[in-house]
Amino acid sequence: MTPEELNEWADDFVEFHGRFHHLFGRSEGRAQVGKYLRGLLTTIERKNSWQLAEAVGDKIPDATQRLLYQTEWDADAARDLLQGYVVEHIGDDEGIGVVDETGFIKKGRHSAGVKRQYSGTAGKVENCQVGVFLTYASRHGHAFLDRRLYLPEEWCTDQERRERAKIPDTVQFQTKPELALNMLMHAWEQGMPMQWVTGDELYGDSTAFRETVAANGRWYVVAVRSNMAVWVTRPAVVLPGYAGQGRPSTRLQLAPDAPRATIVNAVVAAWPESRWQRLTVHEGAKGPVAYDWACQRIVESCEQLPGRDAWLVARRSVSNPNEIAYYLSNAPADIPLSTLARVASTRYTVEQCFEEAKGDTGLDHYEVRHWHSWYRHITLSMMAHAWLAAIRRKAVAEKGGAYPSSLH
Numbered sequence: 391m392t393p394e395e396l397n398e399w400a401d402d403f404v405e406f407h408g409r410f411h412h413l414f415g416r417s418e419g420r421a422q423v424g425k426y427l428r429g430l431l432t433t434i435e436r437k438n439s440w441q442l443a444e445a446v447g448d449k450i451p452d453a454t455q456r457l458l459y460q461t462e463w464d465a466d467a468a469r470d471l472l473q474g475y476v477v478e479h480i481g482d483d484e485g486i487g488v489v490d491e492t493g494f495i496k497k498g499r500h501s502a503g504v505k506r507q508y509s510g511t512a513g514k515v516e517n518c519q520v521g522v523f524l525t526y527a528s529r530h531g532h533a534f535l536d537r538r539l540y541l542p543e544e545w546c547t548d549q550e551r552r553e554r555a556k557i558p559d560t561v562q563f564q565t566k567p568e569l570a571l572n573m574l575m576h577a578w579e580q581g582m583p584m585q586w587v588t589g590d591e592l593y594g595d596s597t598a599f600r601e602t603v604a605a606n607g608r609w610y611v612v613a614v615r616s617n618m619a620v621w622v623t624r625p626a627v628v629l630p631g632y633a634g635q636g637r638p639s640t641r642l643q644l645a646p647d648a649p650r651a652t653i654v655n656a657v658v659a660a661w662p663e664s665r666w667q668r669l670t671v672h673e674g675a676k677g678p679v680a681y682d683w684a685c686q687r688i689v690e691s692c693e694q695l696p697g698r699d700a701w702l703v704a705r706r707s708v709s710n711p712n713e714i715a716y717y718l719s720n721a722p723a724d725i726p727l728s729t730l731a732r733v734a735s736t737r738y739t740v741e742q743c744f745e746e747a748k749g750d751t752g753l754d755h756y757e758v759r760h761w762h763s764w765y766r767h768i769t770l771s772m773m774a775h776a777w778l779a780a781i782r783r784k785a786v787a788e789k790g791g792a793y794p795s796s797l798h
Contacts, residue, residue, distance in 0.1 A: 391431045391750075391778075399781055403428075406777050409471055419461045422453050423770070429454075430751045430774040437752030458756075458763045465765040472773050473535055473580050479780040481583050482528035486733055487608075489570040489589040490525075490740040491540065493518040494754050502555035502761040503541045511744075521768065522566050524573040525740045526584065532739040533779040534747070534772035535582070536573040539764055540566060556760045567596040571603075578606060586733045591615055594718060597692055604698065604720045611703065611719040611733040618716065619651035621689040624696050642695060651691050654716045658704045661686070666706065669728060671735040682706040683731045687723060699723070703730050747775045 396403065407424045414420040429442035439451035439458075448454065493509025495518045502519070509518045524536040545551060546563045564572070570593055577584060587603050587610045594600070594612030603610045625648035629640065665684040672679055684704050690697035700720050707713035717734050719725075747753035751774040756767040 392433060396428065396431060402781060402784070403777065406475070406773075406780075409475065410468055410773075413463045413467055413471075415462060418453070419457065419463060422457045422461070423463075426454060426457055426770055427774050427777075430771055431778070437755040438757045442752075458758055458766050459760065463766075465762065465769045468769050468773065469536060470580060472769070472776055473577060473582060475780070476526055476533045476535060476776055477582060479776075479783060480526065480528050480530035480533060482530060483583050483585065485526055485528045485582070485584045486586040486588060486736045487535070487574055487577065487582075487584045488525045488527055488532075488737055488740040489522070489574070489587070489593055490737070490744075491520050491522045491566055491592070492744050493520050494756075500551070500554055501759045502557055502764055503539050503545055505542050505544065507542065519764070520566075522569040522573070523740065523743070524570065524577060525743045526582070527736045527739040531779045531783050532743055533776040534743055535577055537765070537768050537772065538564075538569040538573060539761065540569065554759075556762060558761065561761070565596075567593050567599040571599060574603070574608075575606070578608075585609060586611065586736075588612060588733055588737045590737065600690075600718065600720070601692075609719065609721040609725075609733075611701075611717050611721065611730055613734075613737075614654065614716050614718050616655040616714075616716055617653045618718070619653055619691045620657065620700075620702060620718075621649065621651050621691065621696055622657060622686070623649065624689045624699075625649055627695060644695070651694075654702055654704075655714070657686065657688065657702060658684070658714060658716065661704075667727060668708070669731050671728070671732045672738065679735075680708055681731075682708060682711075683727055685727050685730060690718060701725070701730060703727075703734060705731070705734065743775065746778075747771055750778065751775045 407427065410423060411420050414423065425446040426442060429445045430437055432445045434441050434445050439454045443451040443454050491510065493511040493516065495509065495512060495516050496504045504517060504519050506515055506517050507520060509516045520540040522538045522540055523534060526533055526535050541561060541563060543563045574587065585608060587608055589612050591613045594614040600610055600612065626645035627642040628645045630643055661684055666682040668680055669683050670678045670680040686702050688700060688702045690700045698720060700718050703717040703719060705715045719730055721730060751771045753768065753771040758764055758767060
């Protein structure tokens with residue numbers, strides 16, 4: 391934001407900043423978090439400690455660094471307050487939780503969780519940290535809800551590196567889908583209005599992820615690999631015959647005459663052209679984005695046995711019909727294709743969150759190595775981004791669409 395824009399919305403910023411005051415026992419911490427947030431909202435090119443300090447009038451970055459390293463405050467408590475703020479400003483009963491990860495390119499080997507690993511940001515293997523994020527999207531806007539720093543397995547057993555990066559002993563290895571589920575469960579416990587969940591193949595291919603979302607009464611529309619196996623009709627299952635020795639098996643198996651499961655790209659390839667519908671479900675940078683969509687009720691495969699009845703949804707490129715994305719959804723049978731397509735397409739909002747936060751609120755500008763310092767900077771960047779999202783909505787409502795330049 392420009393200084394003029396920030397001054398224009400100063401009262402709103404003071405109210406937002408005040409929500410977090412009680413997290414800081416001393417006035418210095420309360421003041422410094424306000425300065426940090428203001429710095430993140432400025433238009434300076436890099437938002438590291440030195441440049442943030444200069445932007446807010448501090449001669450040296452000591453106070454900024456103390457906020458990230460030494461000042462006593464709970465980043466998770468700030469996260470919870472942030473979630474309440476998001477509900478207040480863009481919450482909706484039909485809200486959608488979007489899970490995804492992003493890479494933070496780093497040099498050296500001492501930053502918590504850093505290693506050579508795939509970074510979607512770079513599109514290749516890089517020396518980086520990976521953060522798994524939960525964002526929220528509704529008809530009112532989009533914002534971050536939560537974050538987890540992915541800790542590779544090799545870090546979990548390297549006590550020296552753990553101690554240098556001040557990683558708590560309670561932190562152990564978890565897969566990215568497990569981290570995503572942790573964030574979703576916490577958001578639901580906080581009362582987040584979120585009926586839907588979406589994510590890419592990393593999450594859709596995880597049976598445990600889909601099962602947990604469904605067990606909590608939510609509906610998922612998640613991308614899956616083209617070779618994901620499903621049944622087009624429910625196959626019969628039987629108990630295995632008893633050979634007369636030992637304890638009889640109680641594990642069901644497919645009946646001898648049951649049809650084999652079919653991979654989803656083969657199912658979709660058999661659809662007639664009449665099944666496809668051209669739908670425009672979201673706005674892109676260059677205007678409305680249209681795809682061809684189709685769906686069919688199928689039976690999911692769970693450990694090579696039939697699972698729940700579900701939707702198989704496919705999205706086909708208009709310009710390149712060979713480019714097809716596949717999704718599974720546990721939504722009820724009466725949910726229309728247009729709704730399934732809208733939820734699947736909402737995944738793009740997490741990319742918007744990453745782009746906006748990296749460009750406008752310094753999400754990836756940090757220069758910290760410690761575990762808790764990463765969480766502090768990332769949380770503050772998420773807070774600044776959420777405030778911008780709230781101002782966006784308020785500006786459109788009150789000023790006929792004239793909102794801060796950083797939100798265009």
